[in-house]
Amino acid sequence: xxxxxxxxxxxxxxxxxxxxxxxxxxxxxxxxxxxxxxxxxxxxxxxxxxxxxxxxxxxxxxxxxxxxxxxxxxxxxxxxxxxxxxxxxxxxxxxxxxxxxxxxxxxxxxxxxxxxxxxxxxxxxxxxxxxxxxxxxxxxxxxxxxxxxxxxxxxxxxxxxxxxxxxxxxxxxxxxxxxxxxxxxxxxxxxxxxxxxxxxxxxxxxxxxxxxxxxxxxxxxxxxxxxxxxxxxxxxx
Numbered sequence: 001x002x003x004x005x006x007x008x009x010x011x012x013x014x015x016x017x018x019x020x021x022x023x024x025x026x027x028x029x030x031x032x033x034x035x036x037x038x039x040x041x042x043x044x045x046x047x048x049x050x051x052x053x054x055x056x057x058x059x060x061x062x063x064x065x066x067x068x069x070x071x072x073x074x075x076x077x078x079x080x081x082x083x084x085x086x087x088x089x090x091x092x093x094x095x096x097x098x099x100x101x102x103x104x105x106x107x108x109x110x111x112x113x114x115x116x117x118x119x120x121x122x123x124x125x126x127x128x129x130x131x132x133x134x135x136x137x138x139x140x141x142x143x144x145x146x147x148x149x150x151x152x153x154x155x156x157x158x159x160x161x162x163x164x165x166x167x168x169x170x171x172x173x174x175x176x177x178x179x180x181x182x183x184x185x186x187x188x189x190x191x192x193x194x195x196x197x198x199x200x201x202x203x204x205x206x207x208x209x210x211x212x213x214x215x216x217x218x219x220x221x222x223x224x225x226x227x228x229x230x231x232x233x234x235x236x237x
Contacts, residue, residue, distance in 0.1 A: 001053040003060035006046065010072065013042035033106070036066040043068045047075035051083070055097055062104040070104055074114040081117035095122045099130070102142055108176050111144045119145060120152025128161055135168040143169060143177055147184050154188050162188045163199055170207050182214025190218065197223075204230045 019037035053076055061073035080086050081094050098105070098118045105111060123131070135146035147169060150162040166185050169177060189196025196215065204212055204227045212231055216224045 001050050001057065003053075003057045006050050006053065006057075006061060006072065007064075007069065009049065010036065010038055010043070010046050010069065013038045013046070015039075033067050034065050036068040038068045040068075040071070043072050044075050047072045048079060050076055051079045055093055059097065059101065062101045067107070071110065071113065074098075074105065074110050078114050078117050081114075081121065091122050094118050102139070102145070105141055105145075107141070108144060108180075111141055111148055115145045115149040116151050120149035123149070124152060124156065131161065131165060132168070135165045140174050140177060143172065143174075144180050147177075147180050150184060151187060154184070154191060157191055159188045159192055159195055163195065166199065167203075170203055170211070172208075175208075175210060178208040178211040179214055182211040182217075186215050186217055189215070200227050207231075 014037040016037065018039055019035050050072075055077075058073050058076055061069055061076075064070055064073075077094050077098065081091060086094075095118060098114060105114070119131075131146045131149055134142045137143055137146075146165050147162070150165060153159070153161055162184055166181050169181050172178060172181065185196055185199060200212070200215060207215075209231055212227060216227050219227070
């Protein structure tokens with residue numbers, strides 16, 4: 001299974017209708033990324049067919065200027081990372097490849113597709129210092145990887161890293177990061193509502209409104225109004 005064979009297979013799904021959609025969806029704004037003209041469903045389906053591709057060939061796909069091709073590469077990595085047949089050594093190689101080629105993961109959905117299994121699950125029984133380094137990066141997508149990866153920990157009831165990383169990112173200037181922080185502390189709050197409330201008691205007045213709105217989304221109406229009003233009171237002072 002080679003990168004060239006993958007590209008040939010993906011080409012079978014190209015259509016003019018899909019060609020311009022990526023420009024509306026892509027938020028990387030790198031001025032270089034192009035659309036291959038393939039629906040996401042076909043990207044993921046093709047990636048699943050090529051799950052056994054070697055990482056050296058996946059690395060070639062990551063060099064592509066085409067958005068859907070790089071998404072296919074991340075999807076192949078994701079399928080490999082969550083496979084029960086994948087060895088610990090192979091998971092480490094996936095982890096290393098993701099981090100070393102983060103420059104090619106320049107949109108929120110690359111991160112959301114790959115970081116849960118490739119980064120978060122790999123770190124379940126390991127030190128998590130790398131996430132704190134990523135959270136302090138100047139690169140938006142590395143910072144997003146830091147918070148999104150913690151979803152693997154949330155699923156296992158381990159919430160500390162999510163809230164600690166959220167504190168690092170609480171004043172982020174990027175809206176996509178504000179939404180990510182709000183979303184993942186909300187998910188942590190589903191496991192322990194009191195911890196989320198403690199976090200909001202400390203930060204609700206000063207955090208970006210969009211972060212707060214996402215964070216309180218699952219609260220009952222009185223609780224939601226209470227925290228949103230804290231923000232409003234602060235703004236009116």
